[in-house]
Amino acid sequence: MTVELCLSGKSTTEVAEELGLLPELESRWKREYQQKKQGNFSGQGKPALSAEQAEIARLKRQLREAEIERDMEPMLTT
The missing domain is CATH 1.10.286 (GTP Cyclohydrolase I; Chain A, domain 1)
Structure with a gap:
């Protein structure tokens, strides 16, 4: 701008x-x-990322967050 x-x-x-x-x-x-x-x-x-690249980056972040939550689950239940 x-x-x-x-x-x-x-x-x-x-x-x-x-x-x-x-x-x-x-x-x-x-x-x-x-x-x-x-x-x-x-x-x-x-x-600048293409639409596809941005979507892949978003999905990778989402996967990483899910993996962290999964790995933290046993620690929270003990």
Whole structure:
């Protein structure tokens, strides 16, 4: 959203000041946004996940939580 403000005509410095951000950070986001050409980026060098990848990650988290609950069950009943 902040990058879109920059691309709509406001300067990077103006947008950064309005939002309380460092201009350097806003400049980096703008550069990354323009390099990726996808309109979205997750930041910190992590690629955005596809819907399938996000679902797999969700299911892995859910499985891990179930395994922890299963492993904790004997401890709670003793």
